[in-house]
Amino acid sequence: MSEYTDEELSKELKKYFKHNTFKSDIQKNAIKSILSGQKDTYISMPTGSGKSLCYQLPAVLQENKVSIVISPLIALIKNQLDFLNQKCKIPASTINSTISSKERDKVLGDLKTKTTHIKLLYVTPEQVASNSFQELFKLLFKFHKIGFVAVDEAHCVSMWGHDFRKDYLKLGEWRSAYPSIQFIALTATAPVLVRKDIIANLNFQNPAIFQVPCFRKNLYYDIVYKNLMRDDFIELKCYIQKCLENPEPNTTKSSEKPCAIIYCRKKESTESVALSLRKLGLSCEAFHSGLKKSDKEKVQDDWMNGKVLVIVATVAFGMGIDHQHVRLVVHWDISQNIAAYYQESGRAGRDGKKSFCRLYYDRDEVRSITFLLNQDLNKCGKDTKSEKYQRAKNALKEFEKMVEHCENVICRHILFTKYFGDPPPKCDSMCDVCKDKKSCQKRLDSFLQISASASMGTRIRTAAEEADFTDLYEGGRSSGHKGKFDYYDNDDDSYDNDYGSSFRKASEKERKEERSFIDKQFALRKMNAAAAMKMNETASISRVKSANATESKVGLTVVTRENYLSLLISALKSNMEKSALLDPPDIPTIAITYKDLEDIAIDLELKCFDSCKAVSIYRRNMAKETFAIKNEARLHSLIKNHIPKKHKFHGGDYKTIVEDLKNRYGEDVIEELENEVEQKKLKKEKLQQKNNDTKNQSKISSFFKKEIKGVEDFDSKKTDIIENEEIDKSDISQLKLMKSVLEDELRQIQPEKEPNEENMNQDEEQSSKKRKADGEIEKKLQKIPRIEEGNLFKTANELLKIESNRIEPENVSFSSSSSSIVISEPVSENRSRNKKKISSIVVNTLNQFYHDKRIQGNDSKALFKAIARKVTHIFYDSNPDVVSKKDITDYIYEVFYQAREGIITKLEDFKID
Template sequence: MTSIQKALKSHFGFEKFRSQQQEDVVNAVVKGDRDVFVCMPTGAGKSLCYQLPAVLANGITLVVSPLIALIQDQVDQLQARNIPACSINSKLPAQERRSILEDLERDSPCLKLLYVTPEMLASPSFQPCLSSLSARGLVSRLAVDEAHCEDVVRSLNLRHPLSFSTPVFRSNLRYDVIFRDVLPDAYTHLHAFIKKALGDGPAGQGCGIVYCRTRDGCEEVAHRLTRLGVSARPYHAGLKTADRTEAQSDWMQGKVSAIVATISFGMGVDKPDVRFVAHWNLAKSLASYYQESGRAGRDGLPASCRTYYSSQDRDQIGFLIRKEIARIQKKRGSEKEQDRVAVTDFEAMVAFCEQEACRHATISQFFGDGRPDCAGACDFCRDPRVVRAQLEAAARLSTRTGPAQSREPSGPFGFDPQLYAGGRKGYGFERYDEDSGSDKEDDFENRKKEFGNLFRKQMKMRKGSGVKEVFVPPDADCPLREASSQRIPKLTVKAREHCLSLLQSTLDSHQEAAVLEESSDTRSLAVEMEHEVFRSSKSANLYKASVLKRVAELKKGADGVTSPPVGGGENSSHGDGLTDSKPDPSSSSSSSSCGDFLGFTPASQVYSLKRKRVGAGLRGSSNPFQTAAELLSREHDVSGGGAGAWSGAGRDAQTADAPCRPGSPEAGEGRKRKTESADSPPPPAPAPPRL
């Protein structure tokens, strides 16, 4: 007995290899003088082809595998056989990661197989460890598992590799198709199929898988089967991790007869006594269907593979595939070969179900193999009349889809690279399932990311196109103050100049109406008013609204707006832009001084005549700000600052009832006398004039 055969029995418990080809592959890998490329169908024993040589080699075999779940399953199996194996991945606890890295830093590590994902292999955190192992000559082999792509030979730079391939035909699998549309009760039919399939195996042994397209479908089918007497558990990404683990564990231990799952289940699960695989929904491609159905009968005993076909599934899945193709084409702006392949593969699956032909022959021809000897291993070869009767009944209910054309093998060694999960041209059909089977991203994180993208897109649409406007600088003779300032977004110099001209024209019209003094410089006054509005506004809309408010107040000047002085600065008192350069104790700043003497007040102005509550810094205006000069002047007025504070109170009292010109000093004085006479004692008599 050779060392290879001894290791096969002592470490893996097998007396002999599963096939002669598997033994040839192991011998070639152990010899190690050439690279080896292995293409075998599901259940042919590909993993053993690199695991057994790893046990015999000095050093570490680095295994690259796409899924963490697949890696963990193989690591658990190896550790159960006392073979030193571990994995470094993103879900590994920190303490366990440190322990593994410490072992890898030793001169003679205990590990025999180290599993990593492609992302971990390329990560900067793992590169130093890999470089250290390579520099010390501790990497004995590199194995790439589940290499579903055509360019694997070119990517790995394989030089004249030995190629091993196996025909896809498996004589122990019995295929049949049932048209669900013509069944009176599909769930009862599925229950009978499961009972019959499990009855073929030894008593108390055997189990099966029912594949569904959606999570809701998994829940519904599992519930119906349980009610009919079959112990079934659902398995999908919507369940908690603990519930999924429990469901898989019960199924692996034989406590559950059927596990109802999405297509992600079964990847890397090595359970030999799977007696049936039923597809409750149509698979996305014939390649995917072959891989999923191939999880049955790995022990070489007979197993049943059934598809429940319906026109509704066909139409829905076809629509999803075309929609996804259109989305990707719109994103990249061009059409690629994989777009056409996606549709062709789905049409091949439809043809597999609808045509009158041997099921095994259809699969073999799809992958480029010759026609096998079915020998009654499919429903058509057993009884073609039953298949024809189903097709005729289904034709009355739905429109049949034309058969798809098979294509020639296109792989690097004369085989179809989509032999397993659809390969690179498989177009990622798992994205159409609610459970993608990927351990890289959690389902909740995906939904959270999608919502964030949608929210940002909507907010961007609300803000506009986002094109930044170019600021046009002012002319050399621009009269505006701070004309080059861009403190208010989207406010142009042209808009400010327009507002300035609007203010000036209003002031000019009031000067003609004698509201302003003849000596007033309306140009300078308009510039100061515009600048004050510019400094107090934070947006272009608020700026324009404030300017219109000033214009409206100026137009009401005939109703009592006093003459706004030229200039602003620190002596400005009113926050609305109509400011006093300095408080005049001889006149009032009330905007409705003449309303008391004209005898009529419009209803719209009644509220403006109401006395406002005076708070800190509030002088009855909309702006609570007051300068220090105003506060001192007001304190002087209230405390009775001598004859100067009431210098106008003793002049001709009879003029209080006389008509007054709006905005004139006499109007202000008359209103003050009338107000103070009712609420306060008369002011002291003015001092006699000096001679």
């Protein structure tokens, strides 16, 4: 290859890649070294430092030669090809399983011609090992058409690398067959041990080494402890909005808008986090391997183009994606090793502007990962010298370093510089510790205190967990940090030596702070205990199984489960009665009572509860189950084959629950709460007695007064139609639209006419016809026992009668969450009111989508009204007495979430798949 001066190189850089200057002298010198063709080259540069350019520019400058680039993922290759072919107009191609035979023949034809147009050929290591590629490479080598071979993500070659791949190891043997070919190794994450491994495994002889220090001065790192957060998703949303503030929103192109990545460990977590943030109003989508290819491409393109600002993804997302405007990278779960954490967080701030990297730390997640890593270690057997065992052991050690770093107060950038063997960084307040070390220490102490108190609960830990934590924390944090990991060298004077001590000798001031902290924690424990007592009182009388485990699904309550259980019972009853009207009737094998339907519903609800990990998934599964039963044409198989069983009490013994709470929160806390409850009860009784003694006798005339009750007149109503929402007076069209929908609903529930001679004759004819029809239906229904429903949806206290003669109060009103509809009036009138309330909630929720133009069609207003009627009837027909505002809004949001591009164009599309 010919040599280039600095000026000539800059011109070529501008010509092909539109850059005025190189990002660093190291980048420029690496390119010169490759162009000289004399040595193998090792390049280690942080994400965003321009390492890809180091081989791309030399490849373009070689005449009639093709350079081979080995990349681990097809997704990475696709991103590189899109960049080179579309943006830079540089001919580049690939040979892999995703391309058609026609495209493959075209590529091979070009490579075999005298004058090759393709400058860069991207392949995976698996493709390199195939016979067809080996034959092609021999042919190109024979006619001197190979420029060089670049091994991207070269840390995959090393067994000590965080992303080791066996096929990468075979590259060393292949390279040995072509010693004259120049090889280039590139990585962003390689400590000293991995670097030595790469050079040895690829058979490099005296290579040129170019390494950029790992410190990224534009990235601000901090750690947040999840158990100190009051409302995790609200706080996360506020932080995202703060980081993505755009100083020039009007002048910025959509593709240049600041955006964010949230990394989660599991696919389920990406969905639940994305859904929670969407409900809070953020433009957010999930990305994981479970999505269809077309859906993944759409989500990625929308994020790249600025249509979606936040993407919640598993850790594979982002490799090879060059998005210059990522302002925030959040790790919702802890990374499993330092190299992965550095690579993933490094996707922020590629344009050099200040960006943010936050890790949310939680010991529950630590337990889970440690358990899995120990499982991998145990699977390796007793052969401690095998490569598999060494890799598993190394993975556990790497994770321990991450945990140790999160539970210490030390500059966050030091984690990386020490790992990669670089000198200590000049952080200059670019992490939470260097900015305010004292506050970080207080937060850590709070975290450790709460974690210690939580671990004193009654939950039985598994043997694996017990072993994991003894090993992971060297005796546990409660032992006062007896030891440190060898990873942090105590004799290294260049680092902060006092970071490892979490419990220091307290001065007088510190003692006061500690006392204050203890008082606050006692208050917090008391508050949590009060909530737990309230929760477990409900659980102790609940119909649902595993009621005491309800709190394990964040946001789910026993009351919510009771409501969904009632909807299931209603659906089963409806299915059974409809099936009895078929010809021939479809009836159960054994006579079924209402209690049997309840047993079937309880088992179905428990199945949905056990199979979900988030409250949103629970709600969705229960809704799907209910609608499936209601829409079933024949008798449901569970009813048909049901064998009645003895009824069991599913809640829990309240005394046992109280003892459990005492163990969790302390006897002093629970006893104080019980005393407070008792005192309030006594005060209330005294007040009632006083009122009864002084109350005047009611006049007989007032007793016989009639209270006129009717449907409220919308024209005379001065307040807004929708509860708790203010409607802009200027928005007349919106008000009219909502009014017309509600009036349509109200027409169906107008009070009966006053009897007169004319309509009495009409009623007599109708009742005669109705009696005949009822007689036919009654004959069919006599074939199965009638289900006496009574009031299906009473309180848990009234429904749960434990095989005793306990006398229940006559008038019990249903009470659930604050948003539930409560029954305290005559049934017919109350149902009318409930229908009106449901309709109001539906219209208010749909109105947001209507104004966002997500309800479209030839007549969007008519479609809006049709959808509103449909949703109102869905919830009114199922049972209006237990429907909450959250149930309705969740259902509507779920439909729009599933809809194509989030838009409804016809009534048939408005459904949950």
